[in-house]
Amino acid sequence: MFIRSPIILTTALTLLAPVAFADQAQDLSKAREALTKQDNDADTEKALEEVFEAAEKNYSLLKRGGVSLNYNFDYSYYGDQRINLVIEQNLDSEDQPTGNQVIRNADVSPVASHTFTNAFTLDYGLFDNITLSGRLPLVAKFDTEEELTAYSMGDISGTVRFQPFEYVPGKMSETFFATGKLKTGDSPYEINLNKNLSTGSGTYSLSGGMSASKVMDPVVLFGSGSYTYNVPVTDLNQVRGASILKEVHPGNSISFSMGFAYSLSYDVSLSASFQGSYNDRTRFELYTPSTGNTQSSVAGSQMSGIMNFALGVRVSPKTIANINVGFGMTELSPDIILGLSLPIDIEGVKPASGS
Secondary structure: OOOOOOOOHHHHHHOOOOOOOHHHHHHHHHHHHHHOOOOOOOOHHHHHHHHHHHHOOOOOOOOOOOEEEEEEEEEEEEEEEEEEEEEEEEEOOOOOEEEEEEEEEEEEEEEEEEEEEEEEEEEEEEEOOEEEEEEEEEEEEEEOOOOEEEEEEOOOEEEEEEOOOOOOOOOOEEEEEEEEEOOOOOOOOOOOOOOOOOOOOOOOEEEEEEEEEEEEOOEEEEEEEEEEEEOOEOOOOEEEOOEEEEEEEOOOEEEEEEEEEEEOOOOEEEEEEEEEEEEOOEEEEEEEOOOOEEEEEEEOOEEEEEEEEEEEEEEEOOEEEEEEEEEEOOOOOOOEEEEEEEEEOOOOOOOOOOO
16 A cells, blocks of 8 residues: 555545455555645645655555554345246156156245445554554344344454555555454354354455555556465354255455546545455265265355445545445346445544654
């Protein structure tokens, strides 16, 4: 991450990554105040010159001892059509099977899943070029087909962001990050599938990657890539039909995003981005009590993609509200995505001065 010019800062600070990468926009919270337009700004050229001169030897993460808190609300909708078929054997005049099958009943019903997530993210500047983050999600889910609801904590995660080089105006800026996720939410491999909904992934995971961005005033180009390792889950005892799920070996995944942000003014900005991920195949170990056998079932690799558009509006001199709207581009992606992001002012906590 890096320090932006006054023209493009509003966009770059708050809209670089709307879902998986949303917390990276907080890296520039210290620069937000420095780059806010002041009454005595003569023009854009002068402001750019002053900012770049002041920032040439600074890092763009939180200053050492700096603290910031952000609130994010996200809503996602999955819609589908579920087909229920009743197939029977065709019988002859003597009620003997003919070998032909006949569809006696076909019922097509819409299925919808709604997920509401309230997340709080706390950032702390360990050093000028290292920032620690923690994310606490609270999840509510509703399934219209089964009429099931769930209210619980999601998967808690922690992130370390590291900027190896100081920001140089006109150059590309890189930030490396590593994230660990706990399976604190209700696991889809441990709940009763007929009575409950999951609020977490059910696995521990470790991921690492890099994000990069470049200022081309008044546009910011950005991109990010990461690799995620999902820890296998054992000692399960979940009933699935006539079998019992004993182990899950989730596939690892590769994620990436790219996009641009454009500032219409000091108070309004727009961005567009694409996020994609490739998930390797997952293996399930199922035990069948009736036969005493354990069999492996494999779910194939999957690809997901999301297109997202965001609007940033300055609602006060120090507060920028972000509203994003997105849609899935693959079958496994959400059909509709809505989001709202707001910084929370922590009274009495001031970022410490850099050394």
